Amino acid sequence: MGSLWVIDEPAAAVVRDIFAGRDHGQSMHQIARDLNAAAVPTCHRDRKNEADYWRPSRIRVILSNPVYKGEFIWNGSSTIRAQAKKEGRSLEPITYVRPELRLVGDEVWARCNAKMVSRSGPAA
Structure with missing residues (x-):
């Protein structure tokens, strides 16, 4: 069997806003501050199971995730790659293109990921 992926529109709107910003x-930092000021909920909870807040590092993870441009990469996560390296295995990532799940275009995704040289500076 497989998985059925659907877009969660309220969450997708937040992701689109992050890319637009x-x-x-x-x-x-500015994007995280704006989301926190607007009380936009995150998908995470802190260790005390209380509502979490937006951090610049979470924004970076979202911006660099190819799933938002409609690509799912099997064996592509850093966690999976680190585990395989620890076990001495090599992995072959496989990309599955899912255009129906795309939230941002290739151009926007590329611009937002072109130069993430600074945790606080704008993309160059």
Whole structure:
């Protein structure tokens, strides 16, 4: 059997806003600050199971995730690759293109990921 993936529209709107902010020159810190100021919920809970808050590092993870441009990469996560390396195994990543799940275009995704040289500076 397989998995059925569907887009969660409220969450997708947040992701699109994150990409739009970065594409317009906002830093990851600014985006996180704006989301927190607007009380936009995250998908995570802290260790006390209380609502978490947006961090620049979470913005970076979202911006660099190819699933938002409609690509799922099997064996592509850093966790899976680190585990395989620890076990002395090599992995062959496999990319599955899912255009129906795309939230941002290739151009926007590329611009937002072109130069993440600074945790706080805008994409160059």
